[in-house]
Amino acid sequence: METSKPSLPIVENFSRRAAVKGGFATLGAAAFVAAVSPLRQAAKNTTAAEFMQQHYTELSPEQKTDVIARLEAEAKEKHGVDVKISDDRPIPGTKFVYAINLSVCNGNGKCVEACHKENNHDRATNQSYIRVIEMPKGTMDMEQGSTTYTGAVPKDDKFYLPVQCQQCDEPPCVDVCPVKATWKEEDGIVVVDYNWCIGCRYCEAACPYHARRFNWKAPEIPAEEINPNQGYLSNRVRPVGVVEKCTYCLHRTRKGKLPACLEACPTGARVFGNILDKDSNIRWILENKRVYILKEELGTKPAFFYYFD
């Protein structure tokens, strides 16, 4: 049958419709590609094995071995260094506690430097887990202090307050983590699984002691300066975009050694030990010295004590 001519010629104009549709299709496709392109970049920066890795506490021993082997191989590839990454677990019957004698600390900052080297911090920023605050005498209010002091120490009208992670028994940083990438272990050390951390920095904001650090960039360390004795939960070179913190040098202390900051202290102000051992130095200090904790009113229950002679 002969069809009648359409009354509206514009409907008949297929080529125009096709052109418009094609144009939008191209735009849409281009927008989609642009939208998913970060995924393609992420795929380049992250190995598939790393992407698929389980949470630390859910890794089987075989998986841990694989993960550590992969991380050691990556360290060799990225930094050209043979590192040994250990997986030190808490020693049963151990609860680590730190104490600092503020009558003796003179603010020289050797602990800050030792931490920087021991824990493979970025060299350009002099990053460290310890800040030494120069405080006016007569207050314990951290906010009144300054970390910018220089020159000869100690100054007559000041005392010096080294602050690092207090390994709280009620850690606010652990409570706020949305993915459980940070937790408190049996010996009291609050740790971070750098491969599970999403870098939201909630924990950094939650810590009343400003003890956490964020890796704005991947740490850059000359190969010869990298400390090869590393721990999965402590001083291995961190990736970009994760939060890190003092671990009481668990790669040392869980092997029975003293933390690096303590060994570096030229004044002997630092004391470290197992509070469950009734003959330990730290127990004697808690029983015989006038100890106090920072920001007690917050109820964080630090495992870090300060005392005066």
Next chain:
Amino acid sequence: MPRITSLIFVSLIASMVIAALVTPLDQNSDVIAADDESAPANALLAESATQAPARPKSPTYTVTIRRPDGPPRIELAGSDPQGRSGTVACSTCHSVRPPAFQNRNATTLDEFHQGMQFNHGTIACYSCHNPDDADSLRLADGTRVDYSDVMTLCSQCHGPQATSFAHGAHGGINGFWDLSRGPQVKNNCVDCHDPHAPAFPKMIVDFKPKDRFNMPHTDSDDH
């Protein structure tokens, strides 16, 4: 004609999607095979298998307190006619010279030990040095003490510090906190304190992290 256009549209979108996703999927596919599903079942095993062995009850290593090697040696100021220099023992001179019991500082000395700085209360030289045996020290009760046992001498007056030292609350420590795993070395008094001017010396700060807490403080609330 419209069907053909729709077909082209759909296939274009589909190919874009595939192009965008194929690379990461390819990379992940081998892992899905390698990373088996046994992780939850093994979690409990991991917990027990990686526990460090329990600590032995008795310490097997010792605490070593560093000690001075012995009596100091005095560097000779000049050289002899043969051009030799060297060191001599305290007793080289002091065995033949009478002790000046009253002397308290270097300004009243006219021949030796001039320029030495003393800032240790008002004690005299012979409060600690032994007039009967110049190569040793002497306690307040007259008991002779070797230089290597200098801490016994210091502890006569500095009892609270000695008590703190005995409990690790005074003085630097290196090594192991856990004596069942390794030894410990402690400094002695004169490692850090000059006995003639015992105040701990001032130090220069030379290492500063560059973070926002080190910025000069401003009243701005912009964190």
